[in-house]
Amino acid sequence: MKPPNALSTPLLLQEWQWVADPVGYMENAAKQHPDMFSAGLLSGRHLVFVNHPQAIQEVLTSDRKRFIAPGESNRILSPLIGDASVIMLDGDRHKRRRQLLMPPFHGERMRAYGDLICQLTEKVMSQHSIAQPFNMRSTMQEISLQVILEAVFGVTGGEQFEPLRAAITKMCELFHNPLSASFLFFPWMQRDLGAWMPWGRFLRDRGEIDKLLYAEIADRRRQDNRDRVDILSMLLAARDENGEPMTDPELRDELMTLLFAGHETTATAMAWALYWIHHLPEVREKLLQEIAALGDDPDPMSLARLPYLSAVCNETLRLYPVAMLTFSRIVNEPLELLGHPLQPGTAVVGCIYLLHHREDLYPDSHQFKPERFLEQQFSLFEFMPFGGGARRCIGEALAMFEMKLVLATILSRFELALVDRRPEVPRRRGVTLAPSGKVKIQIVRKKPVSAAIAQTPS
Structure with a gap:
């Protein structure tokens, strides 16, 4: 299933923009999709950025049947901590x-x-x-x-x-x-x-x-x-x-x-x-x-x-x-967020900067x-x-x-x-x-x- 509000920019360019100019990347994406967008990653997965306060609350406070918060998703920090x-x-x-x-x-x-x-x-x-x-x-x-x-x-x-x-x-x-x-x-x-x-x-x-x-x-x-x-x-x-x-x-x-x-x-x-x-x-x-x-x-x-x-x-x-995003949550069962269907395995983050x-x-x-x-x-x-x-x-x-x-x-x-x-x-x-x-x-x-x-x- 196609991820919600996916950006059309090539994956390599998306990832480089996110590293080199995160503010420009987020603001340009929000102009296309104000409340939620999907960013492509070189791994082939998508990361869903959410900045609507009620949707962020739903993601961060739902029980584990809907969203889980695995430490594995914070792997980017592993070399450091x-x-x-x-x-x-x-x-x-x-x-x-x-x-x-x-x-x-x-x-x-x-x-x-x-x-x-x-x-x-x-x-x-x-x-x-x-x-x-x-x-x-x-x-x-x-x-x-x-x-x-x-x-x-x-x-x-x-x-x-x-x-x-x-x-x-x-x-x-x-x-x-x-x-x-x-x-x-x-x-x-x-x-x-x-x-x-x-x-x-x-x-x-x-x-x-x-x-x-x-x-x-x-x-x-x-x-x-x-x-x-x-x-x-x-x-x-x-x-x-x-x-x-x-x-x-x-x-x-x-x-x-x-x-x-x-x-x-x-x-x-x-x-x-x-x-x-x-x-x-x-x-x-x-x-x-x-x-x-x-x-x-x-x-x-x-x-x-x-x-x-x-x-x-x-x-x-x-x-x-200083922290642009929340730690990610992984969708654990099929659900809807802001009217968009999300499948199990989808990674979702609250976008603090855009919020x-x-x-x-x-x-x-x-x-x-x-x-x-x-x-x-x-x-x-x-x-x-x-x-x-x-x-x-x-x-x-x-x-x-x-x-x-x-x-x-x-x-x-x-x-x-x-x-x-x-x-x-x-x-x-x-x-x-x-x-x-x-x-x-x-x-x-x-x-x-x-x-x-x-x-x-x-």
Whole structure:
């Protein structure tokens, strides 16, 4: 049976457009078929993109008789995060692993990370000199990586910290443009032709990270971790329903997932936010006034509850969501979706990017308007930057908490200005959408530590 609303572009060209220019690819497809279209893959299969909120809800929340969510369908991420990650698991195994992973990302554990995030932000930002242009995307990556290493790994310095930080940073640079990341999308490129080719470099960088991760896991198993609050310590102490701990490969894969699904995506979102805040002076002024109202040295939890700051973060994640698609669901029995028949085996994804640009939900969708989120409450299937259903991002709370605290700390302590006023446009970075110009910015002045923000800059 012919797939619904299939694009007529040749398969090879479709796949290359999806890798090289995902935004253009999705927007052009949506002009032909606004709510749902089928993309051809070189494997001969079709992937159905859905951006209608009710249809996405049906796909993500239906029982397993209609749709299943096999980890196998996320195989594109396997080289990076391994096969034992929660992302790769199915059914009850996936549910049990999520239950093990959820506690560190909620409640009092979040409070423990607040001061750490603010301190690391100020430390990294203070390394930049006044009037010296720098790449904000890289700076946000450094902050987010240090947060992950300290909050997730509990590595706070010394001989373990720097090698791991350097190895992860090196690997991340492999994904800085669509061409260098293309081996994720084209399995035929996954051949080791030496360190001078992307796949060969990736294998060697991954091997170095694995060596460091397994050494850290072994070292921590020999320690008494009962009083530690980092996430690795809690995972080491976790037990499944049979009283069994996680194995070393399971721990390694979950740590790799947290590293790359956590710090890369959050860094990109924060870079986008700082671009919009400084591209639109009225947004910056409203934020400065809101933060100033809390007085000197505000509590991190108070910062995280600020309504306009929350709206700025939400609008950032709406406009260019770092995750463009939900994890796929596979049709398990014949059914209809938006009036189109779907056969068993059909892969369906929620298209988060197109959902967030529906004009019926978000008028003038390409404009940055944080007020949307103060004037209206969107449902879980109208605004979904962290996915939805059973595979919604586990680290959502920590990512939002970090994003708010980093932005508030930077605005409180540094007056910044964009170096390049040309508009930033989205470009693929691995499986995310990052600013193509990486947000070139400079520090105009550093504000006194103890001073509240009494006035906004002119």
